[in-house]
Structure formats: C-alpha cells, structure tokens
Amino acid sequence: MNVDKVLDAKGLACPMPIVKTRKEMKDMNSGQVLEIQATDKGASADLTAWAKSGGHELLEEQMDGDVLKFWIKKG
Amino acid sequence: MSATAMTAAQVARKIMDNQPLFILDVRNGDAFADWKIEGGNIQYLNIPYFDLLDGVEEVIDQLPKDRDILVVCAKEGSSIMVADMLAEEGVETAYLSGGMKAWSEHLEPVKVGDLKDGGELYQFVRIGKGCLSYMAISGGEAAIIDATRMTDVFLNFAQEKGATIKHVFDSHLHADHISGGRHLAEATGATYYLPPADAKGVTFEYEALESGFEAGIGSSKVEALYTPGHTIGSTSFIVDDQYLMTGDILFIDSIGRPDLAGLAEDWVGDLRESLYQRYQALTDQLTVLPAHFMIMDELNEDGSVAKKLGELFKENHGLNIEDEQEFRDMVTKNLPPQPNAYEDIRKTNMGQITPEDEMQREMEIGPNRCAVR
Numbered sequence: 179m180n181v182d183k184v185l186d187a188k189g190l191a192c193p194m195p196i197v198k199t200r201k202e203m204k205d206m207n208s209g210q211v212l213e214i215q216a217t218d219k220g221a222s223a224d225l226t227a228w229a230k231s232g233g234h235e236l237l238e239e240q241m242d243g244d245v246l247k248f249w250i251k252k253g
Numbered sequence: 254m255s256a257t258a259m260t261a262a263q264v265a266r267k268i269m270d271n272q273p274l275f276i277l278d279v280r281n282g283d284a285f286a287d288w289k290i291e292g293g294n295i296q297y298l299n300i301p302y303f304d305l306l307d308g309v310e311e312v313i314d315q316l317p318k319d320r321d322i323l324v325v326c327a328k329e330g331s332s333i334m335v336a337d338m339l340a341e342e343g344v345e346t347a348y349l350s351g352g353m354k355a356w357s358e359h360l361e362p363v364k365v366g367d368l369k370d371g372g373e374l375y376q377f378v379r380i381g382k383g384c385l386s387y388m389a390i391s392g393g394e395a396a397i398i399d400a401t402r403m404t405d406v407f408l409n410f411a412q413e414k415g416a417t418i419k420h421v422f423d424s425h426l427h428a429d430h431i432s433g434g435r436h437l438a439e440a441t442g443a444t445y446y447l448p449p450a451d452a453k454g455v456t457f458e459y460e461a462l463e464s465g466f467e468a469g470i471g472s473s474k475v476e477a478l479y480t481p482g483h484t485i486g487s488t489s490f491i492v493d494d495q496y497l498m499t500g501d502i503l504f505i506d507s508i509g510r511p512d513l514a515g516l517a518e519d520w521v522g523d524l525r526e527s528l529y530q531r532y533q534a535l536t537d538q539l540t541v542l543p544a545h546f547m548i549m550d551e552l553n554e555d556g557s558v559a560k561k562l563g564e565l566f567k568e569n570h571g572l573n574i575e576d577e578q579e580f581r582d583m584v585t586k587n588l589p590p591q592p593n594a595y596e597d598i599r600k601t602n603m604g605q606i607t608p609e610d611e612m613q614r615e616m617e618i619g620p621n622r623c624a625v626r
Contacts, residue, residue, distance in 0.1 A: 193331040196303045219615060220327050227281035228303045 179237070179249055182210040188217045188245060195221045196228055199250070203234070206252050211237065214248040221246055256336030259323055259347040261359035265380045268292035268549070269361070269556035273320040277312070277346070279305065279335050280326050280353070288619045290325060290349075290356060290381070291549045302331035309338045322346040327353050354614050356381035360406045362388075363557045365542065368493055370472040373414075376542060376557055377406065383546045383621045384430050385558055389492055392471020396420040397443075398490055398498050399544045400433035402613060407437060418443045420468045420475065423602075424500030424544060425487040426451035428513040429592035429621040431613050432602050435459075448479075448486030451514075456604035462488055480531050482524025483509035483623070485516070489532075497539040497562060502527050504543045505551040505560050507624035508571030510588055513595055517585045525580055528572055537563025547624050570626070584625050593619040 185202050187195040195216045202212055214225065222239065225248050229236045233253035240247045267274055273294045278285050279302040289297070298315055305312065316322055316339075324339070324346050326332040332348035339346050349356065360377045368374055372391030379385070379401055387398040388407065395416040400407055400423075411418050418441040423434045425448060435457060438445035446462040447455065464479030476491045483501040487509070490498040501509040508528060511520040539562045546558045553559060566572050574580040592598070594616040600606045601613070608616065 191330045192326070192328055193302050193306075193334055197306060200303070200306060223284060224281055224301070224303065227283065227301060231301070231304065 180211060181213045181249065182206060184213045184215070186215050187221070188215050190216065190218060192218055192220050192224065196224055199225065199228070200232075203232075203250070203252055208252050211249055211251050214250065216246050216248070217244055219246070221248075225250070255340050256324070256333060257347045258350040260350050261355045261381070262361070264290065264323065264349060264356070265359055265361050265378075267321075268295070268380065269552070275317050275320050275322045276325055277316070277322060277335070278325045279331050284327065288353070290353075293549055296320070302326060302335055305335055305338065309335065309342060309344075313339070313342060313344055316344060316346075324348045325353065325356075329355075353381070353618070357614070357617060358403055360386070360401065360403055361556060362406075362410060363555060365557050365559050366496065366540065368473045368495075372471055372473050372493075374492065374496060375410070376559070377401070377410075378546075378552075378556060378558065379430075382430065382617065382619075385542070385544050385546065387498060387542060389470060389473060389475060390414050390416045391473040393417060394419045394470040396422065396468060396470045396475050397434070397437060398422045398475075399424055399427075399500065400437050402431040402433040402436070402617075404433040404437050404440065407433065408440060417441070419470055420444055420446065422446045422462065422475070422477075422490065424448075424489065424498065425484040426455075426514070426599060426602055427501075428595040428599050428602075429545075429623050430617055431598055435604070446477075448484075448488045450481070451484050451486030452603075454600075454603045454605060462486075464488070478531065480527035482511055482520055482527045484514050485520060485523065487527070491535075491539070494536075495538075495540060496542055497532075497535065498542045498544070499532075500544045501623045503532065503541060503565065503569070503572070504545055504547065504624050505541070505558060505565070506569060507547055507626040508569070508584070510623060510625040511584055512588055513591060513623070514599070517588075521581050521584055524584060525577065532562065532572075533566070535562060537561065537566065541565055545621050545623050547621070547626070588625060589622055592622045593617070 329352040377386040
C-alpha cells in the first residue's frame with residue numbers, strides 16, 4: 179500500500195489517538211493515505227466511526243502483535 | 254472551574270434512589286446503542302467525543318439546567334476532555350471516574366433478608382452489567398454463590414462481617430462474565446463447587462455439586478437442586494427453606510436462554526422441565542433470587558432483585574406458556590445477540606485460558622444477555 183505518512187499513537191489512551199489522527203489528516207491532501215499505529219483497543223471502533231463521520235475511507239485494519247494498524251484515505 | 258469526578262458507586266446510589274440525572278455519553282454511536290448506564294430517571298444525549306474536538310458550543314443548548322450532568326465514555330479519558338471543555342464554557346458537569354469499565358465492575362451490596370439466629374443474606378448487584386452474586390452469613394461463616402471476578406469486594410465484605418468464607422458455589426459455567434469462584438476459594442481455603450455436567454473441560458480441581466447436596470454455615474444450610482436448561486449442569490440453591498437462587502434459569506421478568514453453550518435444541522426440554530415441574534413442586538413462598546437482571550424495572554425500591562416464586566408463576570411470561578411448541582420456539586428462535594466474547598469467557602471459566610486483567614475487562618464489556626423474554 180502507498181502510505182503517505184505514518185502516525186505513531188502507540189501507548190496513547192483515548193482520546194489521543196483520534197486527536198492526533200485528526201491533526202495529521204488536516205495537513206494532508208485528499209486521496210493521501212495515513213497509517214496509524216495504536217495500542218488502545220478502543221481505537222478500532224472509534225477510528226472506524228470517526229473516519230465514516232468525517233468522510234474518510236478506512237482502507238484496512240490489521241493486528242500486529244499488540245499493535246493495531248489502520249490505513250485511512252483522506253476524503 | 255474544572256470538571257469533578259463522580260464514582261461508579263455514587264452513580265449507582267443515585268440510580269437506586271431514583272434521582273434525576275442527565276448523561277452525556279461521548280462514546281461512538283454503536284457502543285452507546287449496545288450498552289449504556291440505565292436508570293428510571295435518566296435522560297440521555299449521545300455525541301461521540303470526536304465530533305466535539307472543535308468545540309462544545311453546539312452541545313450546550315442541548316444540556317438541561319435543572320439536573321446533574323454526567324459525562325461518560327469507555328475509560329474516562331474522553332469524558333474528562335469533554336467535561337473540561339464544558340467547564341471552560343461555564344457549564345458544570347461531572348465525569349464518570351473510570352468510565353464504563355468502572356461502571357461494569359461496580360458491585361453494590363444489598364441486604365435481602367435475615368437468616369435464623371442472626372444470620373444475614375446479601376445480594377451483590379453488579380448494576381452496570383446486571384449480574385447478581387450472593388453471600389449468606391451465619392455464625393461467623395459465609396457461603397458465596399455466583400461470585401464475579403471482583404473478588405476483593407467479597408473478601409473485604411466477609412472480613413467486615415467477621416465471617417470466614419467456607420463454601421463457594423457457581424450455579425453453572427458462566428458465559429457472560431468471568432467467575433471469581435475459583436480465586437475466592439484459593440484465597441480463603443474454601444471449597445469450590447461446580448455442577449459436574451458443566452465442568453467437562455475444566456482444568457482445575459473442584460468439588461462436584463450434585464442435586465441434594467447440603468452445605469452448612471453456622472445455623473443455616475444451602476441445598477443444591479438440579480435444574481438444567483440454561484446449561485446442562487445448571488443448579489439452583491435453597492437457603493434455609495426460604496430463599497431460592499435460580500441462577501440463569503429463572504429471572505424476574507424473563508427466563509434463561511438455552512443456547513450459550515451451543516445446544517439450544519437439546520436443552521429446551523430440560524429448561525421446560527426445570528421451570529414447569531421442578532420449580533412448580535416448590536413452595537410459592539420461596540423468595541426467588543436470580544443470577545441476573547436485564548432491565549432496571551426488575552429492581553425493587555431498595556435496589557434488590559427478588560420476588561416470591563408464587564408471584565413469578567402468575568406474572569412471568571416465560572412460566573406461563575402452556576403450549577410446548579410455542580415455548581420451544583420462544584427459547585430457540587429469534588434469540589437476542591450472544592454476550593460479548595462468550596466463548597472466551599467460557600474458556601476462562603474452565604481454566605483453559607488465562608487472559609490478563611485488562612483483557613478480562615474488555616471481554617466483559619456489554620450487557621449480560623443471558624435471558625429470553
């Protein structure tokens with residue numbers, strides 16, 4: 179996958195993974211892909227809901243050991 | 254001005270006293286729809302925290318001025334953020350300390366009755382998840398039934414009462430919550446009993462709980478009565494010929510579902526026999542004490558969940574279905590969704606897996622969903 183930027187949100191508790199994701203997304207262009215790495219289990223449902231409400235596309239979600247990885251395409 | 258914390262215990266008290274409360278739940282919509290703080294006098298607003306990052310001005314108009322406002326999220330972080338933002342705008346709120354996780358774990362002890370010679374019977378109401386545990390105390394000894402995994406609560410309570418925990422029972426192998434029974438027994442030297450028919454895959458030592466078994470504590474006795482149907486081993490308890498602990502077979506306003514161990518079709522006949530014959534043969538005067546409640550309407554005014562067996566035979570729909578096929582259809586078709594992580598919870602209760610504490614919390618998120626109504 180073509181990743182334009184990687185956000186390390188590992189070890190951060192809710193709401194920080196979303197707060198940081200949102201901030202990164204603001205600086206990106208429509209169509210670009212952000213990879214997010216998080217360890218907070220709540221991030222999965224929240225990023226999915228957030229991406230949907232913001233018009234972004236959650237391309238993929240993976241579990242790599244304890245780390246959750248998400249790829250979101252800016253809408 | 255900054256936001257103040259409200260503990261799960263304080264919220265539970267408010268709800269049991271039927272005080273007005275406004276809940277601003279900032280979890281995502283699915284989580285809110287699935288499971289929330291319930292109560293008779295609660296108003297709700299659900300707006301995910303991530304829709305409030307630019308400001309809370311638009312919410313303020315929707316908040317009441319005449320009742321306390323509680324901001325709630327999963328673990329507390331987002332609710333503190335939102336409550337602080339509201340405080341900056343001059344709106345006073347509290348946030349739920351520890352979030353829905355703390356809510357799920359809170360146990361409220363409620364006395365349900367006196368036993369002979371000064372003994373007492375307590376119900377531990379897990380108000381956030383609808384689980385009910387019991388402690389009978391007599392002559393400095395205690396028996397515990399269907400303990401949740403928050404074992405410190407039971408240990409401290411017994412200590413306050415000056416009682417030694419002698420017997421720890423599980424009415425069946427639970428699928429909705431992680432049992433504290435085995436750990437309580439390990440911590441106190443008490444005997445841990447499980448119905449053998451539910452314990453096929455169990456990896457630890459336990460005492461087989463057979464129908465007719467009697468355990469004494471002080472001047473009181475706990476008797477086991479085999480009542481299968483929710484699981485094949487499900488066992489009820491009768492304390493001093495006054496109280497009937499029905500486990501997950503009979504609730505106040507519903508009955509047990511037979512499918513959580515995967516065998517609805519096989520066990521529906523057992524469930525019917527337990528409800529319509531074995532319980533029918535008991536005296537109407539027994540006070541029924543179930544292992545769960547599903548809706549707040551099932552709580553009595555003092556916060557307890559208890560009703561006479563005779564009243565349940567009159568009022569509980571699940572005890573009043575004459576047609577066998579209709580009963581069969583009701584408990585095997587159109588069942589509600591199964592409890593969160595119920596297969597892993599069963600494995601944990603069998604000792605086959607040992608998830609870390611944080612994982613156990615996650616597994617138990619959500620309502621218990623053990624009933625069919």
